[in-house]
Amino acid sequence: MWVVKHFFYLVLLVQFSPYVVAQTTQQAKPELQITLPVRQVKLQKYLSELLHVSLYELGYNLTLTMTPNPLYKRESRLLHSGKITMIMRLATPQRDATFHKIAVPLTQGLIGKRLLLIHQRNQPRFDTVASLDALRDSKLVGVFAPGWYDVQIWQANHLPYVEIASDHTTILRMLTDGNRGFDYFSRGSTK
CATH class of the missing domain: 3.40.190 (D-Maltodextrin-Binding Protein; domain 2)
Incomplete structure (x- = not known):
């Protein structure tokens, strides 16, 4: 029964590559540019605020672009190609080994x-x-x-x-x- 009740933990996966740009200037916070597909309009504002505040606290100024969300499999291909730079996925050992994760319980467990x-x-x-x-x-x-x-x-x-x-x-x-x-x-x- 544990598997059914405790299998979801939503994470944001970030592939840091040349497409995620962090530029530093003297005395300025590094600029981080992220492109994130979002399926639900209601979620856009929440994610935008969460990312801006979280990354600001880590020392970054964020430029966030939200795009319409493609199909699940296509979204992963777009991430690997650099057309998008962040996706929301559930944590798995394979994803944890492949991507940088931002482990924030975005839905307070409701996704599970x-x-x-x-x-x-x-x-x-x-x-x-x-x-x-x-x-x-x-x-x-x-x-x-x-x-x-x-x-x-x-x-x-x-x-x-x-x-x-x-x-x-x-x-x-x-x-x-x-x-x-x-x-x-x-x-x-x-x-």
Whole structure:
């Protein structure tokens, strides 16, 4: 049960490269330029303030550019190519070894609280699910995009799922249409 309750810790990953520019001038704080894709408009102001204050305290003046957020896999490619310089991801040993992380609990743990989005016609099938064992026994199938961290959690807990290479909007539309081989879409409560 520990795996289900404690698997998410949101971090910002920064790839320091020639694309992240820190320039120093005499007696001035170094200038740090970051390009960050953000999916939710509400999150933009919060992240902007958090980054400006945090980096100022570390001795930097920040120039922050926020861009529309691409698909999950494309976002990682853009980071590696330098088109963006920071992404938000959950902490994993591989990411911790590859990137510099800013370990700030941005959502106060809410990202780890999962909501199962379902179609109302399936509500009776979910009414009896009150525990992990009940979810497992129900044979209800979840859906994720390839590479989502949730997949590891579902595997560790022996929960059935499918992976579909689509964005969350398309997956929601498929859930609404039904007959796609899955019954729910797990999302973080901050989404």
